[in-house]
Amino acid sequence: MNAEIVSIGNEVVYGVIADTNAAYLAARLEDLGATVIAHRAARDFEDEIVAALAAACRSAELVLVTGGLGPTLDDVTREAAAKLAGVELVEDRRASEMLHSFFRARHRAPHPVNLKQATIPNGSTYLPNRHGTAAGFAMSHGNSTLFFMPGVPREMKMMFEDEVVPRLRETLPESGNFRRTLLAIGLGESDLGAKLGDLMQRGRNPEVGTMVQGGIIGVRIIARAADARTAREMVETDIRRIREILGPFIISDDETTLPFAVAKLLEEKGRTIAIAESCTGGLISGMMTEVPGISRFFLEGVVAYSNEAKTEILRVPEAVLERHGSVSVETAKAMAAGVRDRADADIGIAVTGIAGPGGGTPQKPVGMVCFALADDGGVIAREERFGGNRSEIRDRAAKYALNLVRLRLLGVA
């Protein structure tokens, strides 16, 4: 079944907010076995909404609509739906009761403008909203089924899950779609394209696609089959092939993120860690502590921005700072050994670099970052160059550091 998502509202079209509703619904429809073929967003103008709905119905059997069900004058999605269907808006008794009880529970009376929120196009099916005043509704047009939901994300999600999903399950065949995303790090998208070219051929099933976000690569595998089990097996076969090709570049095949993958390895190997940061300024500790319960493995973090902090807390010898400078593999090594020692941790990881925009020199340009990792096997170090602005350089460096820990724990660094 093909589906389209239609988002209604000036705030979306004029760019005041990003349309997260469409992304949410699209991902859920994929799970349910529908194929989302397009999104569109229309302004709060009745004729434009009617046109968008009609166009969506021409190309998709299922149309999910969000927004424009509010109480104010500029909310005209109800009117547009009624016009599309060629019917009047009528008050729905259950919607009206729900509206009044919503206000009663809050010890308030509905404002007159709220009353239109209990109307739906004549002949459509009322969809209750348990978290707000806007009634939803479902209706048919031509060969398409349309579901109208509020634009407030919390209300939309509840209505979709509680009211729309059960109805979709009745009409959709048991989904034969199965989807998994591998996360990887340390490869460019074009390297990845070269390595996975075969799998990424257009028209192949499973469909394999890649995307890069914040230095993390997602390899998305979607199989479409007659039943979920077959689809799942197809995806798993691909995952095995991709694991053979990408090896330790792969962080996870179950959406486990980098810090959680590191935490899992620390737990498995029974190791503790301490972190010394200069240019990343706390980001590595911040990422590591996303993981609940990490205090068993993450002993302490030091943000040693000043040289004084490096010498005093981390015991970096002043001679090292003087001879090699604060951004150098030598300083990184001393920081890693120093923080490991201070915290009495199994692993010490350290980062020092030039995040910019100022502070670069021809020898040590903006984007140069030095890493070191100290453990019972000694101290290893890396010098890297990252592109991008200050925040990107810091983010990439923090992830590089966590990945170095991951690779070390896997025995490949």
Add this chain to the structure above:
Amino acid sequence: MNAEIVSIGNEVVYGVIADTNAAYLAARLEDLGATVIAHRAARDFEDEIVAALAAACRSAELVLVTGGLGPTLDDVTREAAAKLAGVELVEDRRASEMLHSFFRARHRAPHPVNLKQATIPNGSTYLPNRHGTAAGFAMSHGNSTLFFMPGVPREMKMMFEDEVVPRLRETLPESGNFRRTLLAIGLGESDLGAKLGDLMQRGRNPEVGTMVQGGIIGVRIIARAADARTAREMVETDIRRIREILGPFIISDDETTLPFAVAKLLEEKGRTIAIAESCTGGLISGMMTEVPGISRFFLEGVVAYSNEAKTEILRVPEAVLERHGSVSVETAKAMAAGVRDRADADIGIAVTGIAGPGGGTPQKPVGMVCFALADDGGVIAREERFGGNRSEIRDRAAKYALNLVRLRLLGVA
């Protein structure tokens, strides 16, 4: 001039990512005086892209397209554009030079798949990409002008600002739209609605709207007038009124974010700061070090997750930890005084709390966070409760801490 935004990519249509590019471009087009009338998103299928582009051209004179310019087989926006125009793709000499110099700067050779990124539809105008390998291009179709940009947000933004905006300014009349956003913290959205109700009347010009994202309130003011100067004056009058109403809740009226506002105050007052974090785990240091050159004011940060780190580095007396527990205002106070002392800083700030999901008790539930700030005026402390999940609690707590520093530096905490 009417404009449409077309986003291309399975990752958008299938809901893998939310379409932030469309929101960015829509807001910028508003600034420039164009009227965005719709968005649409199409999958990476040539015929669907051609259809989306053709439909957009039928309703808008200006069409901004993002995505599908990557090196892999599934990127077919170039091919679709050429098909729409009825021309061949040709290598652009300048695009090709740019591609090679991009790889040269990184001491790598372009992969063969990258070469197609230097092709554009015959007769179109090349738009350089200074931050990536995908060339952009501009072309006409019927009465419409189309600009094709990469989907990677950083590359898209640069290309839009550097290449598209100057071209749009040539054709668009001088805009009488003027927009500013005030940032505020410490108020709920409904408090805000009550305080600013008058200004937020529908149909008022300037239009005043609010939104909340990650605990930060945005108050958006848009004036529409015959010329930019009048619009600007209208906005400035509103800003003065809102400043009177909201006072120190306001972080900035020029989109200066909280860490930058704190950094500015540290600089103005000539103060230095040190940060001790438990539950926020490095986030406060991470936010503070978003600011370039902050090393002059931010001396050091300590992520003292373990009690041992609290006693050893921060000199929190063991008796305090035993009597009050690691999450307590007393411990926060000792941490703040300890880190201030250790770093010899003017201000010490400390946070300790329960970010969850585990670790809560009836007395100290998940979301309880204690803050302390030590300076030459003594030590102040706060105990707060935050809602949300682990990551929201940590984020809100980090911002609360920075805001406490801000209010202290303003003399109101």
